Amino acid sequence: MGLSVVLESSIMQKGLPATAGSKMLENFIAPVDATVVTRLEAAGVKISGRVDTSEFGAAGLFEDAAGGTATQGDGSLVFFAKTAQENRPLVLLCNDYTGGVSRAAVDAGLYYIQPSYGTVSRYGLIPSVGSMDQIGIVCENPEDGFEILEIISGYDAKDGVMLPNSSKTYEPQEVSSSFEIDIADMKSDYSGVYKQVMQILCSAELSNNISRYDGIKFGYRAKEYKDLNELYTKSRTEAFGEDVKLAAVTGAMVLYGDNYERYYNKAMCIRRLIKESLEFGEYDVIVSKCPILSRLCGLPSLSVPGGRVYTADALREDVLKAVSKSVINGNTSLTDDKELGGKIKAIRNQKSGE
Amino acid sequence: MSSDKYEVVMGLEIHVELSTESKLFCSCSAKFGAEPNENVCPACCGMPGFPAVVNKRAVELGIAAGLVTNCEIAKVMTFDKKNYFYPDLPTGHQITQFFAPVCTNGYVELDSGKHITIKQIHIEEDAGKLVHEPRTRKTLVDFNRASVPLIEIVSNPDFRFADEVNEYLEKLRLLLSFAGISDCKMQEGSMRCDINISVREVGADKLGTRTELKNINSLKAIGRAIEYEAQRHIDTLETGSEKLVQETRGWDDDTGVSYSMREKEEAADYRYFPNPEILPVYIDDAWIEAVRNSLPEPAHEKFERMTARLGLPEYDSKIISGSQNLSRIFDGALECFDKAKDVSNWILGELLAVAKDSDIADDDISIDTAKFAAVIRLSHEGKINRTVGKKVLAEVLINDVDPEAYIEENSLGMVSDTGLLESAIRDVLSENEKSVAEYKAGSQKVFSFLVGQVMKKTAGKADPKSVNELLRKMLD
Ligand SMILES: [Zn+2]
Numbered sequence: 001m002g003l004s005v006v007l008e009s010s011i012m013q014k015g016l017p018a019t020a021g022s023k024m025l026e027n028f029i030a031p032v033d034a035t036v037v038t039r040l041e042a043a044g045v046k047i048s049g050r051v052d053t054s055e056f057g058a059a060g061l062f063e064d065a066a067g068g069t070a071t072q073g074d075g076s077l078v079f080f081a082k083t084a085q086e087n088r089p090l091v092l093l094c095n096d097y098t099g100g101v102s103r104a105a106v107d108a109g110l111y112y113i114q115p116s117y118g119t120v121s122r123y124g125l126i127p128s129v130g131s132m133d134q135i136g137i138v139c140e141n142p143e144d145g146f147e148i149l150e151i152i153s154g155y156d157a158k159d160g161v162m163l164p165n166s167s168k169t170y171e172p173q174e175v176s177s178s179f180e181i182d183i184a185d186m187k188s189d190y191s192g193v194y195k196q197v198m199q200i201l202c203s204a205e206l207s208n209n210i211s212r213y214d215g216i217k218f219g220y221r222a223k224e225y226k227d228l229n230e231l232y233t234k235s236r237t238e239a240f241g242e243d244v245k246l247a248a249v250t251g252a253m254v255l256y257g258d259n260y261e262r263y264y265n266k267a268m269c270i271r272r273l274i275k276e277s278l279e280f281g282e283y284d285v286i287v288s289k290c291p292i293l294s295r296l297c298g299l300p301s302l303s304v305p306g307g308r309v310y311t312a313d314a315l316r317e318d319v320l321k322a323v324s325k326s327v328i329n330g331n332t333s334l335t336d337d338k339e340l341g342g343k344i345k346a347i348r349n350q351k352s353g354e
Numbered sequence: 355m356s357s358d359k360y361e362v363v364m365g366l367e368i369h370v371e372l373s374t375e376s377k378l379f380c381s382c383s384a385k386f387g388a389e390p391n392e393n394v395c396p397a398c399c400g401m402p403g404f405p406a407v408v409n410k411r412a413v414e415l416g417i418a419a420g421l422v423t424n425c426e427i428a429k430v431m432t433f434d435k436k437n438y439f440y441p442d443l444p445t446g447h448q449i450t451q452f453f454a455p456v457c458t459n460g461y462v463e464l465d466s467g468k469h470i471t472i473k474q475i476h477i478e479e480d481a482g483k484l485v486h487e488p489r490t491r492k493t494l495v496d497f498n499r500a501s502v503p504l505i506e507i508v509s510n511p512d513f514r515f516a517d518e519v520n521e522y523l524e525k526l527r528l529l530l531s532f533a534g535i536s537d538c539k540m541q542e543g544s545m546r547c548d549i550n551i552s553v554r555e556v557g558a559d560k561l562g563t564r565t566e567l568k569n570i571n572s573l574k575a576i577g578r579a580i581e582y583e584a585q586r587h588i589d590t591l592e593t594g595s596e597k598l599v600q601e602t603r604g605w606d607d608d609t610g611v612s613y614s615m616r617e618k619e620e621a622a623d624y625r626y627f628p629n630p631e632i633l634p635v636y637i638d639d640a641w642i643e644a645v646r647n648s649l650p651e652p653a654h655e656k657f658e659r660m661t662a663r664l665g666l667p668e669y670d671s672k673i674i675s676g677s678q679n680l681s682r683i684f685d686g687a688l689e690c691f692d693k694a695k696d697v698s699n700w701i702l703g704e705l706l707a708v709a710k711d712s713d714i715a716d717d718d719i720s721i722d723t724a725k726f727a728a729v730i731r732l733s734h735e736g737k738i739n740r741t742v743g744k745k746v747l748a749e750v751l752i753n754d755v756d757p758e759a760y761i762e763e764n765s766l767g768m769v770s771d772t773g774l775l776e777s778a779i780r781d782v783l784s785e786n787e788k789s790v791a792e793y794k795a796g797s798q799k800v801f802s803f804l805v806g807q808v809m810k811k812t813a814g815k816a817d818p819k820s821v822n823e824l825l826r827k828m829l830d
Contacts, residue, residue, distance in 0.1 A: 126403050255437070
């Protein structure tokens with residue numbers, strides 16, 4: 001295969017630095033190859049480089065995650081904008097739990113594929129938000145992206161949340177022009193709520209996951225400290241960036257004492273309600289401009305240039321592959337922004353709609 | 355502690371290390387006694403990128419613990435995260451069960467018939483260990499125990515007396531060690547006990563202010579700690595000079611005094627939340643039944659069998675049934691040689707003595723039970739005498755020799771050939787004329803001395819009964 005892949009720095013390659021974009025891990029050398037690396041190499045895919053993400057992928061978390069475009073942050077969020085067209089990698093693998101990378105990617109004219117939660121192994125991925133961590137694919141050409149997805153997805157005993165029946169081949173069904181757009185009964189526009197739920201859940205989980213970075217065993221340690229507490233606080237203060245500190249403090253706050261019920265548990269309940277409200281029935285995809293719907297619900301999605309996000313039912317990557325073909329073939333009903341009007345819509349498959 | 359006015363109320367939290375081969379979420383060995391940081395991998399020393407994969411055996415032992423303590427087993431159990439910073443905790447959080455533990459609502463019955471009710475049993479990971487080096491004034495961390503699976507058995511405040519606490523602990527130790535759930539060694543830290551204690555006036559409904567005693571590492575210390583702490587509560591209530599504070603207290607067994615560990619208490623909000631990185635574990639009836647069927651005979655049933663069916667003395671039965679290891683040896687040997695009384699005598703007599711000579715603890719005796727049975731059989735059949743038997747047994751225990759071959763090679767078979775014995779006795783009598791004269795003068799004491807001399811001459815191989823008879827005949 002002639003494809004080459006670039007990895008976000010949160011994906012481990014044995015013997016190479018794996019920083020997840022953080023000063024905390026600037027000297028952290030990966031002890032193993034991530035499962036995705038092993039699989040890519042076994043398939044003969046060249047890994048041509050590594051790119052720093054925003055620190056632990058947190059940059060997109062406290063911006064307008066619901067509908068706006070990413071404008072700030074470091075690393076991969078601006079990577080696409082800055083890199084000249086001809087130097088861009090064809091495929092980039094990254095953990096985009098906030099949706100920030102996918103928004104930056106489509107702004108730069110690229111596609112982003114988010115696989116179903118639990119279908120791509122996270123062994124060797126530096127964790128941020130366990131309930132949403134999932135290696136996704138930025139690609140210039142969706143066909144390449146789905147080809148890589150077939151290589152990296154599939155059960156791995158080293159990741160405890162893998163779906164045992166995750167399929168490995170995605171045969172697109174017949175779709176092309178047979179979709180029509182229909183406004184599904186989605187009750188209301190949840191996007192404002194999504195954002196808050198995301199912020200609560202992500203900061204709680206991130207604050208917990210980064211508590212392993214305490215300056216004791218590995219990672220950054222402050223030069224001077226008088227006691228254990230100062231070792232902790234100085235190391236973390238000096239090494240974490242603003243987004244991560246904000247997440248750490250917010251996360252600790254939403255789990256503290258009674259706040260657990262007030263914030264964290266409420267966010268969990270809303271997440272469950274959102275999941276339960278997503279009944280695909282005769283519909284194949286939900287169209288929106290909101291990438292975080294798929295993150296919250298663990299569903300696969302495809303973001304296309306122009307900003308549309310197609311979210312399919314779990315394990316229905318085949319539908320997304322079909323959608324990507326339609327979009328490339330210029331099926332206007334799938335790309336016309338006027339039809340969307342900021343609302344969430346669902347696409348009906350004519351065959352099943354009869 | 356005895357006071358008619360006050361009543362002591364106690365509840366226990368017992369941590370028990372599960373007897374799994376590997377740790378709770380990685381494949382590192384969970385064995386005790388390795389070199390510092392020998393049993394670690396990136397996952398259990400907290401490095402990022404290693405998703406937790408639940409050790410199924412640990413869940414099964416958790417279920418087994420619930421079965422032997424009459425608990426309800428959860429249909430779905432979850433793992434949760436408990437957040438706090440401490441250098442021995444590699445990830446900055448402990449994975450435990452807070453929202454949906456594996457077992458709830460059980461009990462252990464005391465001899466009096468009283469039930470000590472169990473609120474819950476949950477599975478969790480152990481932390482590492484800090485080692486302070488006074489010479490360099492440095493603190494080192496050993497992660498060998500980090501992520502080793504534990505269960506915590508939480509009782510309700512049902513205890514009123516230290517004796518009940520001790521009996522409960524002893525019963526639990528038997529139940530758990532017999533079922534192979536844990537070796538329950540307090541000295542090695544595989545069984546640890548925290549006691550919640552409060553004191554109230556007799557007849558009062560409300561519980562008094564409670565303190566939690568930690569770091570108690572022997573049954574003896576538990577009694578002392580309870581007595582001290584209860585008296586401290588009563589004194590504080592009586593004098594009214596200061597208020598009792600709800601706090602965690604350590605126990606210093608050397609000075610016999612409890613001390614406040616309040617510093618740690620201040621920051622204690624553990625920000626528990628469900629672990630999103632581990633899927634809920636579903637436990638169906640078939641799995642529970644499979645675990646139930648794999649459980650060995652509990653200690654008390656074994657005791658019943660030994661006394662009632664096999665007709666062994668209660669004393670012997672209690673010692674053997676009280677140790678999982680001795681029970682295993684007993685059953686193994688009994689399978690090869692079905693004289694229960696002989697087997698039990700050889701365990702309590704020779705085997706324990708031989709093990710003691712080699713500094714092997716009862717629970718660590720590891721012997722081929724078929725070979726052990728062979729030694730007993732050879733002795734029973736009169737092929738070797740008991741002294742030789744003990745010697746052979748030591749060889750079997752230490753060097754795993756084949757008893758029959760060993761006896762053959764070292765010509766230890768019992769000598770009852772009259773000719774040989776008579777010549778040995780003749781030699782002894784001529785070498786000990788003085789003793790012979792004393793015997794003739796009526797001293798019975800020297801007779802056993804002479805028997806001993808004959809045994810010595812035959813290198814302990816003589817049949818003592820024949821020696822006795824022949825010696826009398828030849829002296830008289
Ligand atoms: Zn390990």
